[in-house]
Amino acid sequence: xxxxxxxxxxxxxxxxxxxxxxxxxxxxxxxxxxxxxxxxxxxxxxxxxxxxxxxxxxxxxxxxxxxxxxxxxxxxxxxxxxxxxxxxxxxxxxxxxxxxxxxxxxxxxxxxxxxxxxxxxxxxxxxxxxxxxxxxxxxxxxxxxxxxxxxxxxxxxxxxxxxxxxxxxxxxxxxxxxxxxxxxxxxxxxxxxxxxxxxxxxxxxxxxxxxxxxxxxxxxxxxxxxxxxxxxxxxxxxxxxxxxxxxxxxxxxxxxxxxxxxxxxxxxxxxxxxxxxxxxxxxxxxxxxxxxxxxxxxxxxxxxxxxxxxxxxxxxxxxxxxxxxxxxxxxxxxxxxxxxxxxxxxxxxxxxxxxxxxxxxxxxxxxxxxxxxxxxxxxxxxxxxxxxxxxxxxxxxxxxxxxxxxxxxxxxxxxxxxxxxxxxxxxxxxxxxxxxxxxxxxxxxxxxxxxxxxxxxxxxxxxxxxxxxxxxxxxxxxxxxxxxxxxxxxxxxxxxxxxxxxxxxxxxxxxxxxxxxxxxxxxxxxxxxxxxxxxxxxxxxxxxxxxxxxxxxxxxxxxxxxxxxxxxxxxxxxxxxxxxxxxxxxxxxxxxxxxxxxxxxxxxxxxxxxxxxxxxxxxxxxxxxxxxxxxxxxxxxxxxxxxxxxxxxxxxxxxxxxxxxxxxxxxxxxxxxxxxxxxxxxxxxxxxxxxxxxxxx
Numbered sequence: 001x002x003x004x005x006x007x008x009x010x011x012x013x014x015x016x017x018x019x020x021x022x023x024x025x026x027x028x029x030x031x032x033x034x035x036x037x038x039x040x041x042x043x044x045x046x047x048x049x050x051x052x053x054x055x056x057x058x059x060x061x062x063x064x065x066x067x068x069x070x071x072x073x074x075x076x077x078x079x080x081x082x083x084x085x086x087x088x089x090x091x092x093x094x095x096x097x098x099x100x101x102x103x104x105x106x107x108x109x110x111x112x113x114x115x116x117x118x119x120x121x122x123x124x125x126x127x128x129x130x131x132x133x134x135x136x137x138x139x140x141x142x143x144x145x146x147x148x149x150x151x152x153x154x155x156x157x158x159x160x161x162x163x164x165x166x167x168x169x170x171x172x173x174x175x176x177x178x179x180x181x182x183x184x185x186x187x188x189x190x191x192x193x194x195x196x197x198x199x200x201x202x203x204x205x206x207x208x209x210x211x212x213x214x215x216x217x218x219x220x221x222x223x224x225x226x227x228x229x230x231x232x233x234x235x236x237x238x239x240x241x242x243x244x245x246x247x248x249x250x251x252x253x254x255x256x257x258x259x260x261x262x263x264x265x266x267x268x269x270x271x272x273x274x275x276x277x278x279x280x281x282x283x284x285x286x287x288x289x290x291x292x293x294x295x296x297x298x299x300x301x302x303x304x305x306x307x308x309x310x311x312x313x314x315x316x317x318x319x320x321x322x323x324x325x326x327x328x329x330x331x332x333x334x335x336x337x338x339x340x341x342x343x344x345x346x347x348x349x350x351x352x353x354x355x356x357x358x359x360x361x362x363x364x365x366x367x368x369x370x371x372x373x374x375x376x377x378x379x380x381x382x383x384x385x386x387x388x389x390x391x392x393x394x395x396x397x398x399x400x401x402x403x404x405x406x407x408x409x410x411x412x413x414x415x416x417x418x419x420x421x422x423x424x425x426x427x428x429x430x431x432x433x434x435x436x437x438x439x440x441x442x443x444x445x446x447x448x449x450x451x452x453x454x455x456x457x458x459x460x461x462x463x464x465x466x467x468x469x470x471x472x473x474x475x476x477x478x479x480x481x482x483x484x485x486x487x488x489x490x491x492x493x494x495x496x497x498x499x500x501x502x503x504x505x506x507x508x509x510x511x512x513x514x515x516x517x518x519x520x521x522x523x524x525x526x527x528x529x530x531x532x533x534x535x536x537x538x539x540x541x542x543x544x545x546x547x548x549x550x551x552x553x554x555x556x557x558x559x560x561x562x563x564x565x566x567x568x569x570x571x572x573x574x575x576x577x578x579x580x581x582x583x584x585x586x587x588x589x590x591x592x593x594x595x596x597x598x599x600x601x602x603x604x605x606x607x608x609x610x611x612x613x614x615x616x617x618x619x620x621x622x623x624x625x626x627x628x629x630x631x632x633x634x635x636x637x638x639x640x641x642x643x644x645x646x647x648x649x650x651x652x653x654x655x656x657x658x659x660x661x662x663x664x665x666x667x668x669x670x671x672x673x674x675x676x677x678x679x680x681x682x683x684x685x686x687x688x689x690x691x692x693x694x695x696x697x
Contacts, residue, residue: 001494006690010048010683013490016398016421017045017056017081019391024384025097035069037062037387039418040092041401043081051680056081060418062387062403070386070405072416088137089155091144100144100153102126102135110135112153112192124197131199132190133158134183139326140237141187141212147220153192154223156212158185159201177210178236178591179643179674189214189225189250204254211248213267218275218300222251224259226266226280232606236591236644239475240289241265247280247298259298260305266296268327272336276300277356279308279339281323286604288518289595290477292322292511295339295354308339309354309361315510317433317449320352320361321345324479324507330382333406340364340388340406342380344508347431347451349481351378351390355409364388364406364413375400377483388413393484395455396427427492429455431482434535440527442504445516450509452532453482453500454540461495465544467697470533470563470571471500474554476525477514479507487686494690496697497543499536503528503559519601521555522621526562530570546572547697549632551689553577554645554674558623561653564634565626573696575635575689578642578674581649583618589646627656633663635692637685640670665692 019041027036039060047054058081063074088110089102099115114122126135136142136156145154161174177184187210189202202223205211209227217224228237229244237243247260247269260266260280269280278300281293295309312322324344331340333353340353351364365378375392382389386406393399398421404413432452442448460466469491473480480500488498502508503525505517517524529550537545548571550560557579564574580586587596587610597604600617619625636654638647650666657664667688672681 001690001694003687003691006494006687007048007683009493010486010490010686010690012423013493014046014486014682014686015048016484016486017043018399018484019381019389019401019419020044022381022389022401023092024382024387024389025092026385030063034063034065034073037064037385039387039389039403041381041389042084042090046679046682048679048683051678053679055084055087057084058082058419064405070407071414072403072405075416075418078419088135089142089144091146093146093150094148095150098146098150100146102137102144102155114194122194122197124192124199126199129199130160131201132188133160135190136184136187136212138181138184140177140181141184141210143213143215143329145215145223147216148218149220151194152216152220153194154214154216155190155192156187156214157190158183159188161185175230175234177234178238180238181236182643184210186230187211189223191252202250202252202254204250204256206248206256209245209248211250213269215269215271217249218271221253222249224249224269224271224278226269235594238644239478240592241267241281241283241291241293242285242287242289242594244285247278259303260296270327270329270331270339272332273334274336277336279327281327286594287598288477288514289592289598290324290475290507291514292324292507295323297356308356308359311511313511315345315508317346319345320363321508321510328380328382330384331380333383334386338406340380340383342378342390344479344481346433346508347453347480347482347502348508349377349379349479349483351380351388353406362409364404366412366415375402377481395429395453395482395484395488396425397421398423398425398484425489425493426458427455427489428458429453429482432532432535432539434528434532436504436528436531440524440531442516442520442524445512448504448509448513448516450504450506450513450528450532451502452536453480453502454497454536455488455492455500456497456540456542457492457495460542463544463547465547466495466497466542467547467549467693468497468499468533468536468543469693470529470548470550470560471498472529472550472552472556472559473500473502473506474552474556475507476503476505476517476521476555477507481508490686491690491693494694496693499533501529501532503532518598521558521599522562522623525555525559526566529559529563530567549573549575549693549697551575551693553579553676555580561623561630561634562626564632565623565630568629568631571632573635573693574632575637575692576650577637577676577685578639578645578647579636579650579653580622580645581653582622582624584615584622585652586646586649587615587618589648591643624652624656627653628660630657630662633692633696634665635688636664636666637676637688638666638668639672639674639676639681640668641672642674644674
């Protein structure tokens with residue numbers, strides 16, 4: 001195993017294109033019983049040569065026949081992908097299929113372009129108009145919404161911050177929304193009038209909230225948006241569904257009203273096609289930063305709110321386990337009676353539909369019938385005109401584009417693959433359901449189970465038995481579903497087996513599982529990972545119990561360092577990305593200070609002042625408490641701009657190990673943040689991790 005081999009494997013695994021967004025438009029009927037549907041998709045692909053992610057667009061033409069035009073008879077070839085350069089946001093108009101694009105030019109100007117079948121129809125220089133700052137292009141705040149009359153567009157942008165002539169305000173500190181949102185301070189909602197070519201910043205947004213996720217209300221005389229409280233100060237928003245927020249209706253006359261409970265956390269307002277109902281996700285404030293959410297519906301006529309999908313506290317194996325993910329921008333059936341969504345379920349991600357009349361949730365994915373294990377993860381990109389567009393994958397199958405019409409109740413979907421992956425991988429994978437030992441049961445949430453996904457090469461490459469890499473997700477409230485993962489695939493291609501563990505507290509197992517980890521970090525989650533490893537070793541004789549390593553980032557790095565400290569003779573190597581090492585010293589530097597208290601079982605309030613007892617509890621549950629026992633060689637990878645977990649956390653462990661002459665290596669990425677998401681960073685991390693594991697296993 002040399003540098004060139006590792007780099008080649010990573011290039012093949014990370015370079016698989018994945019669909020990120022889709023739109024369905026319907027053309028004219030052909031007159032012979034067939035109807036034309038056009039599926040436009042946006043894809044992302046990593047290019048290691050450029051060191052960047054490329055975006056391209058592909059378009060399929062489908063011919064549907066049958067009495068209800070819901071049987072796809074013909075699919076015309078899509079042709080090569082078309083590169084998309086500089087696009088920040090885009091969206092199709094509901095009737096004429098006009099395409100709006102907000103694009104960034106090489107001179108850092110942001111343009112609004114309107115395209116039709118004949119080419120560029122209209123262009124506005126938003127930067128030159130100088131009505132607002134940078135347009136928000138992220139999923140948290142951003143979005144581009146067409147009005148019903150197709151003459152106006154709605155989006156969110158940074159407010160223009162005025163400065164006095166003497167510049168006295170130039171150095172005033174402006175709060176932002178933490179990790180990943182350093183350029184987000186105070187948002188404004190903006191409307192472009194295409195008839196006059198002007199931009200208007202909407203007035204009337206309450207001063208104590210920042211607006212985002214805005215859509216037009218029926219009639220076009222008001223907008224609906226999510227407002228996040230930024231008083232008394234902002235906390236990090238990325239990966240956090242527990243921030244106080246509410247649904248607001250803002251009229252173009254600047255009159256604003258709150259439509260939801262203002263003591264909860266909300267997101268993803270989606271209006272029904274008939275304009276009568278608004279749905280949105282709702283959860284609790286503080287506590288677990290990611291949680292099981294309820295789906296609420298607000299009747300615009302009666303102005304009453306009801307629950308469409310309840311929070312699932314305890315999920316049995318194989319059953320619907322609750323809602324954990326954002327809704328796509330289009331998730332309604334054409335008759336406004338059903339809502340389609342994807343969500344975590346155990347060790348998988350599945351596709352579901354809820355019927356408003358019966359409030360019943362049903363499966364739409366056909367994973368149970370897929371005996372070849374080709375598709376085990378289903379993510380909804382869009383449903384329009386009842387045609388669903390989904391991204392499917394598995395640990396051995398890269399992202400694949402599939403379509404199918406929403407069927408009548410009780411019927412199965414006929415799925416059609418539009419774009420198969422360019423290559424399949426010769427892996428074996430399986431799912432483990434793990435039950436904690438009696439002494440590891442949580443007395444407050446007794447009887448919970450968890451799981452793991454084991455992926456391995458079909459034939460050993462590095463000896464008679466396979467070295468095992470225990471891959472631990474961060475969060476802690478997230479999930480490793482049985483889906484395509486470039487890091488896992490690359491390691492398996494190099495001859496390692498990989499065990500991805502979904503310890504108690506992971507999403508997809510019900511709210512009780514998430515709550516069980518509060519106050520138990522560094523204990524319950526550590527024991528769960530160890531239990532999963534022991535279960536895998538007992539059930540699979542091809543795994544080598546003498547060649548074990550741990551790998552993880554953020555909370556996964558926290559657990560990796562715990563494991564090599566609590567079980568110093570069990571693991572032979574560790575690779576940790578931006579790990580939490582000392583929760584006590586992290587308290588004053590993290591953008592999610594509330595989670596630092598909640599994670600150790602303490603209530604949080606904005607006026608919280610650290611106490612000796614609180615700091616002691618955080619220190620006790622941290623890997624640094626076990627640092628003196630660490631024997632395994634440790635590779636640390638740190639982002640210099642990490643706002644979530646300060647890179648000084650990793651430096652603290654680095655110095656503790658160096659002082660004991662323990663083998664440790666540190667990689668420093670000064671321009672990267674918590675996710676270490678830059679293309680060159682990810683390639684560097686994989687290369688060094690693979691070589692580190694090969695050397696020490």
